[in-house]
Amino acid sequence: MIWVESLGQMVLNLAETLGRVITLWKKTFSFIAKGNVTPQVSFEQMSKIGVASFPVVGLTSLFTGMVLAVQSGYSFIKVFNEPLFIGSVVGLSLVKELGPVLTSVVIAGRVGAAITAELGTMSVTEQLDALYTLGTSPIRYLAVPRFIALLVMTPILAALADLIGIIGGFIVATIQLGIPSGVYWEEVQTWVDLNDVCHGLIKSFFFGLIIVTTSCYKGFGTSGGAEGVGRATTEAVVISMVLILVGDYFLSVVLVAMGIGG
């Protein structure tokens, strides 16, 4: 009956993790709700997290838009003998799925890892304990600005990724596939409406929440010196990415059912 024991242990661990995550949220959001935030530190984090991530997010989405146009263009030439609906394929794929998901995956790798490594190092060097003894809650001082930064910046970056990706598609569509620019933009405008944009941006908000929760939770719970920091960082990135992709499906189902971007 060893499997029963390990199953029970797994359920217990999951319940414990869930409880701790809810406590982290409760404390963080109650500080935010009370306005107990340091705007300067939050802006610093926004700049560090958002602005500094822009080049890599931009580059990723530009080439994603370009490759979408190439793939759909040549596939449609094979089927219809001409590249139809390129603007709609590029626009819809980016706005509803690839913009938010790719942006979030890039942020999880770049920012989530950095947050876990920083908080984890602080944890193993007793800096979190030092914060307590100097009259500051680590959640208020460290988690709150990072939550604000990621919840605000992930949707903004996803929106920019949508735009840059569509421009990438435009470059390929007009130069490589010879589609008139007016036709491309008309397809984008016809098929992509505000509802679809909201669908993607709402998802990216939740992806931001997944990344910041996972990375702060893993960072605060780090123990075991340099090896522990490495392990926590890897786990934070892997868990964030898996949760983003799994969460994407469920969020899409719920949003479509609510009539947002169906």
Place this chain on the structure above:
Amino acid sequence: MIQIKGLEKSFGRNHVLRGVDLDIRTGETMIIMGGSGSGKSVLLKHIVGLMKPDRGHVFVDEKDIVRSNEEELFAIQKRFGYLFQGAALFDSLTVGENIAFGIHNLRPEYSPKWKDIVVDKLALVGLKPEVAGLKPAELSGGMKKRVALARAIAYEPDYILYDEPTTGLDPIMSAVINELIIGLQKKLNVTSVVVTHDMNSAYKISNRIAMIYLGKIVAIGSPDEIRNTKDPLVKQFITGSAVGPIQMPVKAVE
């Protein structure tokens, strides 16, 4: 006054504290000595509420911090300065900002004068004012410890907890830190709890010495009483002998 009653703490199967009882009187310097892994640092963290015990109580001036809510605990923590074993300076802040951190949070009334206080406290630990602009990564190990001490005393707490204050320091700097601990006690009537292995330092600075072994306080007394003890356990520890009742699980090199 700090009263510790029946304190127990386990980490998984590792039962670190097994019923610690200890009274620390106001204004005294109490040394807690014991081997590595005997639970000294864990005990220190319980005194300031950084850890919650499985059982037992810690009273700070008759207020049970184990049963305090977050706000009450915060009010009590304000009265403590804590020198961490590895200094625990904030890497992202300068030395000056590190020292001022507690002033801004715990003594906002001193905030306008924070720059003067930083210079003053740096001088107290034997460092020049220019150090205030450096980042912790630019400091040596001994300097980090001195800055950490300056940070712990900057907001003038009533209690100061020292986790191995002289470990890693050269003998002269150890003596400076010892003098500083004695000076703080005399001048400000600060109550200090010092966790240390350094017996020279212990005899010099303490009013009383307690020894922790296997998660319990096994001996307590004045420096002279401890020095002249007949208890084989304490004797082995203070003389640093490998032979005696305390068995360290080490493999001899063949």
